[in-house]
Amino acid sequence: xxxxxxxxxxxxxxxxxxxxxxxxxxxxxxxxxxxxxxxxxxxxxxxxxxxxxxxxxxxxxxxxxxxxxxxxxxxxxxxxxxxxxxxxxxxxxxxxxxxxxxxxxxxxxxxxxxxxxxxxxxxxxxxxxxxxxxxxxxxxxxxxxxxxxxxxxxxxxxxxxxxxxxxxxxxxxxxxxxxxxxxxxxxxxxxxxxxxxxxxxxxxxxxxxxxxxxxxxxxxxxxxxxxxxxxxxxxxxxxxxxxxxxxxxxxxxxxxxxxxxxxxxxxxxxxxxxxxxxxxxxxxxxxxxxxxxxxxx
Numbered sequence: 001x002x003x004x005x006x007x008x009x010x011x012x013x014x015x016x017x018x019x020x021x022x023x024x025x026x027x028x029x030x031x032x033x034x035x036x037x038x039x040x041x042x043x044x045x046x047x048x049x050x051x052x053x054x055x056x057x058x059x060x061x062x063x064x065x066x067x068x069x070x071x072x073x074x075x076x077x078x079x080x081x082x083x084x085x086x087x088x089x090x091x092x093x094x095x096x097x098x099x100x101x102x103x104x105x106x107x108x109x110x111x112x113x114x115x116x117x118x119x120x121x122x123x124x125x126x127x128x129x130x131x132x133x134x135x136x137x138x139x140x141x142x143x144x145x146x147x148x149x150x151x152x153x154x155x156x157x158x159x160x161x162x163x164x165x166x167x168x169x170x171x172x173x174x175x176x177x178x179x180x181x182x183x184x185x186x187x188x189x190x191x192x193x194x195x196x197x198x199x200x201x202x203x204x205x206x207x208x209x210x211x212x213x214x215x216x217x218x219x220x221x222x223x224x225x226x227x228x229x230x231x232x233x234x235x236x237x238x239x240x241x242x243x244x245x246x247x248x249x250x251x252x253x254x255x256x257x258x259x260x261x262x263x264x265x266x267x268x269x270x271x272x273x274x275x276x277x278x279x280x281x282x283x284x285x286x287x288x289x290x291x292x293x294x295x296x297x
Contacts, residue, residue: 044127048069050067051066080251142169143169216247
């Protein structure tokens with residue numbers, strides 16, 4: 001039924017529009033305030049390769065693991081070369097990513113939580129930082145699984161963003177692939193100087209560390225190199241766990257499917273005795289979060 005008083009309707013409609021306009025202006029100002037406070041942007045987007053909902057090795061307890069796209073390193077033994085490319089075909093906001101993870105919180109109980117891995121998660125630093133901020137607000141334990149290659153200690157702007165990430169990071173799982181810089185360059189295509197610098201920086205900030213080393217026969221298993229690695233790790237006061245990861249060829253088919261020549265073709269996996277020797281050289285049982293059982297004494 002049409003109103004007999006169109007002027008009154010128009011006035012009411014304009015008033016309503018004014019209220020709604022004012023609401024939107026208020027929300028825009030609030031969004032800008034939050035963005036300025038936390039150094040974020042509405043357009044912060046993450047590009048995810050895959051997720052694992054019940055991970056048991058990438059951090060304490062049961063983990064929800066987000067694997068991000070993109071990695072600059074070309075490790076000769078990489079078992080996930082499909083994550084190297086930055087295809088940007090699975091975009092997610094930090095809120096979407098955290099909401100998906102938080103649905104699994106009943107599995108985490110007292111010691112599980114959220115791990116972000118890759119690829120290399122530090123290539124998407126702002127996304128990871130915001131996901132971890134959301135996690136910290138819900139008291140969810142956070143772990144960053146990284147090789148540290150993007151660490152840029154001479155870039156003040158990058159370091160400021162990294163510091164914000166560390167504020168909401170409970171654990172850094174750091175892959176130290178090779179202690180000798182020249183060998184590291186041959187193994188990965190990159191220097192390890194900034195990687196070792198990041199290990200020292202994270203420890204100085206008081207963030208817990210787990211250190212991992214992939215053991216490849218004839219490549220990363222020499223005793224002198226392992227002793228040097230052990231000496232370096234001992235300078236990091238927040239290390240709570242050191243792990244030897246035996247080299248395997250389970251990712252070989254991925255290289256073949258991608259048409260990439262596999263540089264370690266014919267290299268064998270380490271024996272149990274070689275793994276035990278490496279664990280002894282790195283004193284893995286000396287750390288508070290060392291796994292119970294195992295072969296070393």
